[in-house]
Amino acid sequence: MSYYDIDSILTDAEKIPCEFNVTVLNLGHLNNNPGQDLKSGTKLSLPLWLAELLALANTASNPNDDAKPFVNLSLPDALSNECVQALKADPRAVQLRQRSINFYGLATRLLDLFEERELNGVLRKTFVMRAAEIALHARKMGDSAGKEGGSNIGIGAAQDEFTRGLDEWERQLFTKAHSGLKGGKEWMENVKRH
Numbered sequence: 001m002s003y004y005d006i007d008s009i010l011t012d013a014e015k016i017p018c019e020f021n022v023t024v025l026n027l028g029h030l031n032n033n034p035g036q037d038l039k040s041g042t043k044l045s046l047p048l049w050l051a052e053l054l055a056l057a058n059t060a061s062n063p064n065d066d067a068k069p070f071v072n073l074s075l076p077d078a079l080s081n082e083c084v085q086a087l088k089a090d091p092r093a094v095q096l097r098q099r100s101i102n103f104y105g106l107a108t109r110l111l112d113l114f115e116e117r118e119l120n121g122v123l124r125k126t127f128v129m130r131a132a133e134i135a136l137h138a139r140k141m142g143d144s145a146g147k148e149g150g151s152n153i154g155i156g157a158a159q160d161e162f163t164r165g166l167d168e169w170e171r172q173l174f175t176k177a178h179s180g181l182k183g184g185k186e187w188m189e190n191v192k193r194h
Helices: 006-012 048-056 081-089 103-113 117-146 155-163 168-193
Strands: 015-020 043-047 071-073
Touching (some): 006 048, 006 103, 015 048, 043 048, 048 071, 048 103, 081 117, 103 117, 103 168, 117 155, 117 168, 155 168
Antiparallel strands (some): 015 043, 015 071
């Protein structure tokens, strides 16, 4: 991803539940207490970019000391136990976009921070099953639109219904698969004419 990638920027802005391990002076405004200290044990949701920095930083000046991070991170609602159980049951039935617009981007970033083997396996299975479903729908939309004398009526509505639950990356995959299929058909028609 590039520096100017809007999906990366939006992923970095996702809120992550954190618990402070240290008292931080004059940061009470983060907890609606302007002019106060942010006490140890305070639970807040912070943007991913900030939560990651605070979780990886430590307060020890001597590397030999037991260093603890400024904050402990928890998995966000998008990757809650409820969501993981639903993905285990049937990944195609979960509307990832309602969980997070950039679900896979968020999950990838968080897997770098957490050692969740089970979550890693569930996300892989989810990706494979949903990518196959996306390819199937892209092909169906292409077949419906490309038939001789066929009508395009209803294709947009069916496409909108299907893509409603897809996260941003999956939508891009659907668009590329659909346009690739369309381009392949046009090329074949050109070959047949000549």
